[in-house]
Amino acid sequence: MSNYGLAIHTASASLGLALSNFAEDNRTQVWDLGRETSNVLHQYLIDFLAPHTWDDLSFLAVAKGPGGFTGTRIGVVTARTLAQQLDLPLFALSTLAGLAWQAAKTLDWQIAIAIQLPAQRGEVFAAIYQVQLTDSGQRRLVSLLPDAVLPEAQWQATLDDWASPYHLVQPETAIATSVTDLLELAHLDWQQGDRPDWSAALPFYGQHPVER
Numbered sequence: 001m002s003n004y005g006l007a008i009h010t011a012s013a014s015l016g017l018a019l020s021n022f023a024e025d026n027r028t029q030v031w032d033l034g035r036e037t038s039n040v041l042h043q044y045l046i047d048f049l050a051p052h053t054w055d056d057l058s059f060l061a062v063a064k065g066p067g068g069f070t071g072t073r074i075g076v077v078t079a080r081t082l083a084q085q086l087d088l089p090l091f092a093l094s095t096l097a098g099l100a101w102q103a104a105k106t107l108d109w110q111i112a113i114a115i116q117l118p119a120q121r122g123e124v125f126a127a128i129y130q131v132q133l134t135d136s137g138q139r140r141l142v143s144l145l146p147d148a149v150l151p152e153a154q155w156q157a158t159l160d161d162w163a164s165p166y167h168l169v170q171p172e173t174a175i176a177t178s179v180t181d182l183l184e185l186a187h188l189d190w191q192q193g194d195r196p197d198w199s200a201a202l203p204f205y206g207q208h209p210v211e212r
Contacts, residue, residue, distance in 0.1 A: 004056045005190070006049070007183035009176045010037055010075030011067025011095045016176030017048045018183040028180045038074050045078075054086055059195075061186035064092040065204040066117060066125040066147065067174030076203045083198035091186035091194070092201035094147050098178035100129035101141050101185055103169045112144060112166035114159060117174060119149050125206055126155045128166065140188060149206035 004025075009016035013034050020026040029048060033040065049056075062079035065072040076092065083090035096115040103113050109131040117125040128145035145158070159168070 003058050004052060005059050005061060005183055005187055006057055007061040007063075007179050007186065008045075008075050008079050009063040009095070009098075009174075009179035009182060010041070010071040010078075011063040011065050011174040012071060012176050013068065013173065014176035015041065015044060016063075016179030017044065018179045019049065019052070020183055020187070022187055028177075030176045030179070035070075037071060041074065041078055054082075057086065057088055059089040059091065059186060059190055060086075061091040061093055061182050062201060063095045063098065063174065063179070063182055064201065065095060065174075066119070066149070066206050067095050069205055072203050072205065076201060080198045080201050083201070088198075089190070089195040090198045090201045091182075091189055091196055092203075093182045093185055094127065094204065095174040095178065095182075096125065096127040096147050097129060097141055097143070097185060098182040099169055099171060099175065100127070101131075101181040102175075102178045103167065104129075104131045104141070107167055109139065112162070112164055114145075114162075114166045114168045116155060116168070116170050118172065119206060122152055123149050124152055124155050126150050126158075128162070134192075138188070138191075141185060147204060147206075 007018040016030045018028040100113040112130045114128045127147040
């Protein structure tokens with residue numbers, strides 16, 4: 001078996017796929033498919049994976065949300081089915097974590113990263129992350145404030161009271177280009193020996209579904 005990982009991001013109106021052996025072969029592609037994702041996802045996966053086969057994969061990763069309700073569900077269900085059939089570990093990762101890891105690459109790695117996405121009814125999906133060093137000196141993304149759906153006023157009060165410096169990231173949607181960052185996060189966990197079962201991969205919708 002080759003050491004490839006495959007990540008799927010369907011939590012926005014775009015489909016994002018990333019494939020890597022974490023050496024010389026790294027590919028990422030994003031398609032703006034909107035509601036067509038559910039109809040074409042399987043074929044896009046097959047075409048994107050070529051010339052490799054499913055047997056070349058060591059693990060899968062999927063964006064579990066928050067994001068678009070329908071898109072998130074499609075991605076998680078597809079990833080769970082593949083992981084079960086292929087007997088592969090499945091890393092279900094927060095879209096907010098992917099965005100935080102993406103932002104961390106351009107920042108002082110010690111600064112906290114606050115992430116917010118629009119929800120509905122005056123609320124936001126929000127979380128705070130920070131890159132920290134493991135005992136071996138490897139950088140890992142740590143959750144300081146877990147993903148939640150909060151009233152905008154409560155989220156702003158949280159930021160106002162935050163004791164340490166932070167960088168705020170406010171995308172309008174769960175950007176599918178962060179699929180590469182999700183794959184990197186999954187690989188870091190893979191290197192630490194994590195092997196999550198497909199059955200543990202559950203979508204995070206928050207309190208209110210969001211269609212984007």
